[in-house]
Structure formats: structure tokens, C-alpha cells
Amino acid sequence: MTSPLALAGAPGIAVERCNPFGHATDKGPKHLMGGMYGPQYEGKIKWVCKAPATGRYRMECRCDALRHVPAPVMPLCLHHLAMIRKRMSDACTTCMLPQRNIELANEYLAVQDLLRTAQLDGAPEARLLALVSRLNRIGEQIHEMTCQACLVPGALPHDHPRDRPMAHKCKLTLVEVS
Numbered sequence: 001m002t003s004p005l006a007l008a009g010a011p012g013i014a015v016e017r018c019n020p021f022g023h024a025t026d027k028g029p030k031h032l033m034g035g036m037y038g039p040q041y042e043g044k045i046k047w048v049c050k051a052p053a054t055g056r057y058r059m060e061c062r063c064d065a066l067r068h069v070p071a072p073v074m075p076l077c078l079h080h081l082a083m084i085r086k087r088m089s090d091a092c093t094t095c096m097l098p099q100r101n102i103e104l105a106n107e108y109l110a111v112q113d114l115l116r117t118a119q120l121d122g123a124p125e126a127r128l129l130a131l132v133s134r135l136n137r138i139g140e141q142i143h144e145m146t147c148q149a150c151l152v153p154g155a156l157p158h159d160h161p162r163d164r165p166m167a168h169k170c171k172l173t174l175v176e177v178s
């Protein structure tokens with residue numbers, strides 16, 4: 001069986017590979033799931049598609065204008081184009097997980113670990129209570145930094161404060177770029 005890439009890849013013709021997850025760009029795999037997971041989470045499966053790209057696309061969200069870094073351009077094959085189109089109503093991961101919220105979530109998990117260890121070690125109650133109140137404070141911060149209106153099922157698109165990043169839902173649109 002001849003692969004489509006071999007057909008398209010005649011000598012001298014540069015064929016751009018489909019790259020739906022932003023690999024091999026300067027952004028790197030840290031963009032996996034919108035930056036929530038670093039390369040260490042990537043595991044054995046490299047999310048790379050071998051098919052040639054039919055065009056270059058970018059997922060745009062209504063908050064993009066506020067950011068300094070534009071969304072990465074993805075060369076896509078027909079299959080991944082259709083797949084991403086189908087999931088287009090998915091919320092933008094960059095908006096859903098701003099950097100500060102990721103940090104807070106990691107902090108929360110770290111303190112939770114400390115608490116678990118302290119409990120296993122039979123630490124004094126004062127220490128446990130201190131850890132619990134730290135957890136609660138981080139939880140409150142996460143709550144404050146999350147748009148509660150967005151969490152209501154079926155919430156309509158609405159504007160968000162521009163002066164501070166807040167976790168919220170934004171729909172994405174797939175646009176072709178030249």
C-alpha cells in the first residue's frame with residue numbers, strides 16, 4: 001500500500017505534514033491540553049499525524065485580540081480538519097485554563113499531598129488544620145478566578161473583565177490562514 005505522503009512527497013516538493021497538536025513548532029508539546037500538561041505527560045503516544053496537510057488553520061476565540069501571543073497555526077489534513085470542525089463548539093482551553101489558574105490548581109494538589117503525608121505521619125492537629133485552611137484559601141482563589149456565570153449549563157457568550165484573566169468558556173472558530 002502506498003501512503004498518501006509517499007505519493008505527495010515526490011523529490012523536490014515540500015509537503016507540509018498535518019500537525020493538529022502543535023508539535024515541532026516553537027510552542028512545543030507544552031501546549032498539550034492548553035498547557036495543562038507538560039511534555040512529561042505526553043507518554044509514548046506522540047500525537048503526530050502522518051498525512052499531508054491540505055491547508056493551514058488557526059483556532060480563533062473572541063479573546064485572542066487581548067493576548068500578545070496569537071494562536072498557533074496548524075497545518076491540517078482532511079481527517080483532522082473534519083475532526084476539529086466537529087468539535088469546534090468546544091471551549092477554548094486557553095480561556096478555560098489561564099496560567100494563574102493552572103498554578104493555583106497545581107498548588108492545590110501539592111498542599112493536598114502535604115496534608116495526606118501529614119495525616120499518615122500522625123502530625124499534630126495544629127499542623128493538619130493549618131494545611132486545611134491553606135487548601136481552603138487556594139480553593140477560594142480558584143473560585144474567584146473562575147467566571148461563575150460560565151459554569152451555568154447553557155450559558156450564553158458574554159464579556160469578561162479585561163484587566164484580569166479569569167477562567168471562562170469561549171467558543172472557538174476554525175479559520176483558514178494563507
Ligand SMILES: [Zn+2]
Pocket residue numbers: 061062063092095168169170
Ligand atoms: Zn475567552
Ligand SMILES: [Zn+2]
Pocket residue numbers: 018019020049050051076077078079080
Ligand atoms: Zn491529520
Ligand SMILES: [Zn+2]
Pocket residue numbers: 061062063064092093094095096170
Ligand atoms: Zn479563548
Ligand SMILES: [Zn+2]
Pocket residue numbers: 147148149150158159160168169
Ligand atoms: Zn463567563
